[in-house]
Amino acid sequence: MTETTNNTVTDERADLLQTLAKHRHFLRFTTRDLTDEQAGQRTTASELCLGGLIKHVTSTERGWANFIEQGTSAMPDFDSVTEADYARRADDFRMLPGETLEDVLAAYEEVANRTDELVAKLPDLNASHPLPKAPWFEPDAQWSARRVLLHIIAETAQHAGHADIIRESLDGQKSMG
Incomplete structure (x- = not known):
């Protein structure tokens, strides 16, 4: 059961939210003191730029939060x-x-x-929905809200690392080391 004290989440959700907050910070930190032009600049062979990575993480997190709330209908097959x-x-x-x-x-x-509020108010982290049909998902798989949150954390951490490389290539600044 979720306990809250003075609007503070005090169970497993707190660990999930704190971990997500840490990786969000690192991702955002890569853009400190940049211009719009620098945020859009590609510094590697890939199409990635810092602003684009943040847009991607935003879109991905929004989609998965919708999945937690609405189920499979939130994501197309x-x-x-x-x-x-x-x-x-x-x-x-x-x-x-x-x-x-x-x-x-x-x-x-x-x-x-929005995601943080959703996590704090979810009645059950074990509530699950079937995943949409896609080659990268196991057939007939279901993900719980917990599994989705772990995926959001992994996505954010992975892209924070990408962003750190892009930032260092841009102007030598490091975010995580």
């Missing part, structure tokens, strides 16, 4: 994804004209707050 969907998804990895780092970070903060 792989078979129904169109070329236009792929093109929109690719835009998550780059800064588009008119986008600012400030706006990207604000959107991430909004999604993070």
Whole structure:
């Protein structure tokens, strides 16, 4: 059972939220003191840039939070994804004209707050939903809210590491070492 004291989560959820907060911090920290142009600059052979990584993590976290709340209907089956969907998804990895780092970070903060509130209020971390059909998921697999949160943490940590490499390539600044 979840206990709260003065709006503070005091069970396993606190560990999950603290871990997620740490990795979110490292991801955001990679953008300190950057211009919008720098946040959109590619520094490696990949298409990744710092602003795009944060956009991607924001979109991914939003999608998984929707999955916790709404179940499978929040995510399309792989078979129904169109070329236009792929093109929109690719835009998550780059800064588009008119986008600012400030706006990207604000959107991430909004999604993070929503996820944190959701985790704090979930009646049961074991509640699960079937995953949508996709080649990267086991057939007929189900993920609990706990498993989804662990996935969000892993995604955030992985991309914080990518962001650290991009930032160091950009101007020599390090975030984690």
